[in-house]
Amino acid sequence: MSLPSKPAVTSAPVHELIRDRWSPRAFADRPVPRDALVSVLEAGRWAASSNNSQPWRWIVATRDDPAAHAAALTGFNARNQRWARTAPVLIFALARKTFEANGNPNAHAWHDTGAASAQMALQATAVGLHIHTAAGIERDRLRELFAIPDEFDICTGMALGYQGEPEILPEELPARETEPRSRKTLGDIAFSGRFGHAIEI
Numbered sequence: 001m002s003l004p005s006k007p008a009v010t011s012a013p014v015h016e017l018i019r020d021r022w023s024p025r026a027f028a029d030r031p032v033p034r035d036a037l038v039s040v041l042e043a044g045r046w047a048a049s050s051n052n053s054q055p056w057r058w059i060v061a062t063r064d065d066p067a068a069h070a071a072a073l074t075g076f077n078a079r080n081q082r083w084a085r086t087a088p089v090l091i092f093a094l095a096r097k098t099f100e101a102n103g104n105p106n107a108h109a110w111h112d113t114g115a116a117s118a119q120m121a122l123q124a125t126a127v128g129l130h131i132h133t134a135a136g137i138e139r140d141r142l143r144e145l146f147a148i149p150d151e152f153d154i155c156t157g158m159a160l161g162y163q164g165e166p167e168i169l170p171e172e173l174p175a176r177e178t179e180p181r182s183r184k185t186l187g188d189i190a191f192s193g194r195f196g197h198a199i200e201i
Protein backbone atom coordinates (compact mmCIF):
# COMPACT_ATOMS: atom_id res chain seq x y z
CA MET A 1 0.00 0.00 0.00
CA SER A 2 1.29 3.47 -0.80
CA LEU A 3 2.07 5.86 2.00
CA PRO A 4 -0.23 8.83 2.59
CA SER A 5 0.81 12.12 1.06
CA LYS A 6 -0.72 15.43 2.01
CA PRO A 7 0.07 18.11 -0.55
CA ALA A 8 -1.05 21.57 0.51
CA VAL A 9 -4.17 22.85 -1.23
CA THR A 10 -3.11 26.38 -2.09
CA SER A 11 -4.87 29.46 -3.46
CA ALA A 12 -1.87 30.14 -5.72
CA PRO A 13 0.83 27.82 -6.98
CA VAL A 14 3.74 27.39 -4.56
CA HIS A 15 7.05 25.61 -4.90
CA GLU A 16 6.62 21.84 -4.78
CA LEU A 17 8.83 21.60 -1.66
CA ILE A 18 6.41 23.85 0.21
CA ARG A 19 3.44 21.98 -1.20
CA ASP A 20 4.75 18.55 -0.29
CA ARG A 21 6.24 19.19 3.16
CA TRP A 22 4.09 17.90 5.97
CA SER A 23 4.57 16.40 9.43
CA PRO A 24 4.10 12.64 9.56
CA ARG A 25 4.38 10.75 12.81
CA ALA A 26 5.24 7.37 11.34
CA PHE A 27 8.84 6.99 10.21
CA ALA A 28 10.32 4.01 8.40
CA ASP A 29 12.89 1.76 10.02
CA ARG A 30 15.47 2.97 7.51
CA PRO A 31 18.58 4.95 8.38
CA VAL A 32 19.10 8.47 7.10
CA PRO A 33 22.29 8.59 5.03
CA ARG A 34 24.90 10.84 6.60
CA ASP A 35 25.06 13.11 3.54
CA ALA A 36 21.29 13.66 3.66
CA LEU A 37 21.46 14.48 7.38
CA VAL A 38 24.33 16.87 6.79
CA SER A 39 22.40 18.54 3.95
CA VAL A 40 19.48 19.17 6.32
CA LEU A 41 21.77 20.75 8.92
CA GLU A 42 23.52 22.73 6.21
CA ALA A 43 20.16 24.13 5.07
CA GLY A 44 19.60 25.37 8.62
CA ARG A 45 23.10 26.82 8.81
CA TRP A 46 22.39 29.04 5.81
CA ALA A 47 19.25 30.64 7.23
CA ALA A 48 19.10 34.41 7.58
CA SER A 49 19.41 35.84 11.09
CA SER A 50 19.39 39.17 12.86
CA ASN A 51 22.88 40.69 12.57
CA ASN A 52 23.96 37.31 11.17
CA SER A 53 24.05 36.21 14.81
CA GLN A 54 23.23 32.57 13.94
CA PRO A 55 21.68 31.87 17.35
CA TRP A 56 20.71 28.29 16.47
CA ARG A 57 22.48 25.20 17.74
CA TRP A 58 21.42 21.60 17.18
CA ILE A 59 21.89 18.47 19.21
CA VAL A 60 21.63 15.43 16.96
CA ALA A 61 21.11 11.81 17.97
CA THR A 62 20.89 9.00 15.42
CA ARG A 63 19.88 5.39 15.83
CA ASP A 64 23.42 4.36 14.78
CA ASP A 65 24.14 5.07 18.43
CA PRO A 66 21.24 3.31 20.13
CA ALA A 67 22.07 4.57 23.63
CA ALA A 68 22.21 8.20 22.45
CA HIS A 69 18.96 7.77 20.51
CA ALA A 70 17.20 6.21 23.50
CA ALA A 71 18.40 9.02 25.76
CA ALA A 72 17.32 11.68 23.27
CA LEU A 73 13.88 10.09 23.00
CA THR A 74 13.34 10.77 26.71
CA GLY A 75 13.68 14.46 25.84
CA PHE A 76 10.24 14.29 24.17
CA ASN A 77 7.16 14.32 26.37
CA ALA A 78 5.27 11.07 26.80
CA ARG A 79 2.64 11.81 24.14
CA ASN A 80 5.24 12.76 21.57
CA GLN A 81 7.48 9.80 22.43
CA ARG A 82 4.75 7.57 21.04
CA TRP A 83 5.69 8.64 17.51
CA ALA A 84 9.12 10.24 17.90
CA ARG A 85 10.51 6.80 18.79
CA THR A 86 9.94 5.68 15.19
CA ALA A 87 12.31 8.32 13.77
CA PRO A 88 15.93 7.30 13.19
CA VAL A 89 17.17 10.85 13.83
CA LEU A 90 16.18 13.11 16.71
CA ILE A 91 17.30 16.73 16.74
CA PHE A 92 16.86 19.45 19.35
CA ALA A 93 16.97 23.08 18.28
CA LEU A 94 18.48 25.57 20.72
CA ALA A 95 18.54 29.37 20.52
CA ARG A 96 21.21 31.56 22.05
CA LYS A 97 19.38 34.25 24.03
CA THR A 98 22.07 36.91 23.75
CA PHE A 99 24.25 38.27 20.98
CA GLU A 100 27.73 36.79 21.18
CA ALA A 101 29.25 40.10 20.12
CA ASN A 102 28.04 42.20 23.07
CA GLY A 103 25.96 40.03 25.38
CA ASN A 104 22.80 42.06 24.71
CA PRO A 105 19.50 40.17 24.66
CA ASN A 106 18.64 38.84 21.21
CA ALA A 107 14.89 39.25 20.84
CA HIS A 108 15.08 37.55 17.47
CA ALA A 109 16.75 34.33 18.55
CA TRP A 110 13.57 32.23 18.44
CA HIS A 111 12.48 33.79 15.16
CA ASP A 112 15.79 33.00 13.53
CA THR A 113 16.01 29.49 14.95
CA GLY A 114 12.50 28.88 13.63
CA ALA A 115 13.53 30.18 10.23
CA ALA A 116 16.44 27.75 10.24
CA SER A 117 14.08 24.93 11.22
CA ALA A 118 11.80 25.79 8.29
CA GLN A 119 14.75 25.59 5.90
CA MET A 120 15.71 22.24 7.39
CA ALA A 121 12.21 20.90 6.84
CA LEU A 122 12.24 21.97 3.19
CA GLN A 123 15.68 20.48 2.60
CA ALA A 124 14.47 17.27 4.21
CA THR A 125 11.59 17.24 1.72
CA ALA A 126 14.03 17.83 -1.12
CA VAL A 127 15.97 14.68 -0.25
CA GLY A 128 12.88 12.52 0.31
CA LEU A 129 12.80 12.88 4.10
CA HIS A 130 10.28 14.38 6.52
CA ILE A 131 10.58 16.33 9.74
CA HIS A 132 8.00 16.44 12.51
CA THR A 133 8.66 19.23 15.01
CA ALA A 134 7.57 19.08 18.64
CA ALA A 135 7.32 21.78 21.27
CA GLY A 136 6.21 19.09 23.71
CA ILE A 137 9.65 18.31 25.08
CA GLU A 138 11.24 17.87 28.50
CA ARG A 139 13.43 20.95 28.71
CA ASP A 140 14.89 20.40 32.18
CA ARG A 141 15.77 16.87 31.31
CA LEU A 142 17.36 17.88 28.01
CA ARG A 143 19.42 20.60 29.66
CA GLU A 144 20.89 18.09 32.07
CA LEU A 145 21.23 15.25 29.57
CA PHE A 146 23.17 17.29 27.04
CA ALA A 147 24.80 19.82 29.39
CA ILE A 148 23.09 22.72 27.61
CA PRO A 149 24.32 26.07 28.93
CA ASP A 150 21.80 28.52 30.46
CA GLU A 151 22.62 30.93 27.66
CA PHE A 152 20.52 28.77 25.33
CA ASP A 153 16.78 28.23 25.25
CA ILE A 154 15.64 24.80 24.14
CA CYS A 155 13.09 25.50 21.43
CA THR A 156 11.93 22.27 19.85
CA GLY A 157 12.58 18.64 19.17
CA MET A 158 12.52 17.33 15.61
CA ALA A 159 12.00 13.81 14.37
CA LEU A 160 13.67 13.22 11.01
CA GLY A 161 13.45 10.23 8.73
CA TYR A 162 11.72 8.56 5.81
CA GLN A 163 7.97 8.28 6.08
CA GLY A 164 6.68 5.00 7.48
CA GLU A 165 3.50 2.97 7.49
CA PRO A 166 0.78 4.59 9.66
CA GLU A 167 -0.03 1.18 11.17
CA ILE A 168 3.22 1.16 13.16
CA LEU A 169 1.77 3.91 15.37
CA PRO A 170 -0.25 3.27 18.53
CA GLU A 171 -3.71 4.40 19.61
CA GLU A 172 -5.34 7.20 17.60
CA LEU A 173 -2.19 8.11 15.73
CA PRO A 174 -2.57 6.02 12.52
CA ALA A 175 -5.76 7.89 11.65
CA ARG A 176 -3.99 11.22 12.08
CA GLU A 177 -1.61 10.33 9.25
CA THR A 178 -4.45 10.72 6.77
CA GLU A 179 -6.35 13.60 8.42
CA PRO A 180 -6.69 16.52 6.04
CA ARG A 181 -4.32 19.43 6.64
CA SER A 182 -6.02 22.74 7.25
CA ARG A 183 -5.05 26.40 7.33
CA LYS A 184 -6.70 29.76 7.90
CA THR A 185 -7.52 31.48 4.63
CA LEU A 186 -5.12 34.07 3.24
CA GLY A 187 -7.78 36.73 3.87
CA ASP A 188 -7.73 35.81 7.58
CA ILE A 189 -4.02 36.52 7.92
CA ALA A 190 -2.85 38.94 5.20
CA PHE A 191 -4.14 42.49 5.44
CA SER A 192 -3.90 45.72 3.54
CA GLY A 193 -4.72 49.26 4.65
CA ARG A 194 -5.53 48.30 8.22
CA PHE A 195 -5.37 45.32 10.50
CA GLY A 196 -8.12 42.87 9.73
CA HIS A 197 -8.82 44.17 6.22
CA ALA A 198 -8.11 41.24 3.94
CA ILE A 199 -5.81 41.81 1.01
CA GLU A 200 -7.33 41.36 -2.41
CA ILE A 201 -6.51 37.94 -3.80
Ligand SMILES: Cc1cc2nc3c(=O)[nH]c(=O)nc-3n(C[C@H](O)[C@H](O)[C@H](O)COP(=O)(O)O)c2cc1C
Pocket: 021, 022, 023, 024, 080, 132, 133, 134, 135, 136, 137, 156, 181
Ligand atom coordinates in the same frame (compact mmCIF):
# COMPACT_ATOMS: atom_id res chain seq x y z
C1 LIG B 1 6.99 24.81 16.84
C2 LIG B 1 6.14 23.58 16.58
C3 LIG B 1 5.75 22.79 17.64
C4 LIG B 1 5.02 21.61 17.42
N1 LIG B 1 4.75 20.78 18.47
C5 LIG B 1 4.16 19.59 18.25
C6 LIG B 1 4.02 18.65 19.31
O1 LIG B 1 4.45 18.87 20.46
N2 LIG B 1 3.41 17.47 19.02
C7 LIG B 1 2.93 17.16 17.77
O2 LIG B 1 2.38 16.06 17.58
N3 LIG B 1 3.09 18.03 16.74
C8 LIG B 1 3.69 19.22 16.94
N4 LIG B 1 3.88 20.10 15.90
C9 LIG B 1 3.39 19.77 14.55
C10 LIG B 1 2.18 20.64 14.17
O3 LIG B 1 1.03 20.19 14.84
C11 LIG B 1 2.01 20.64 12.65
O4 LIG B 1 3.13 21.24 12.04
C12 LIG B 1 0.74 21.40 12.23
O5 LIG B 1 -0.41 20.70 12.66
C13 LIG B 1 0.66 21.58 10.73
O6 LIG B 1 0.76 20.35 10.07
P1 LIG B 1 1.80 20.13 8.87
O7 LIG B 1 3.19 20.37 9.46
O8 LIG B 1 1.62 18.71 8.44
O9 LIG B 1 1.49 21.13 7.82
C14 LIG B 1 4.61 21.28 16.11
C15 LIG B 1 5.00 22.09 15.03
C16 LIG B 1 5.75 23.23 15.27
C17 LIG B 1 6.20 24.06 14.08
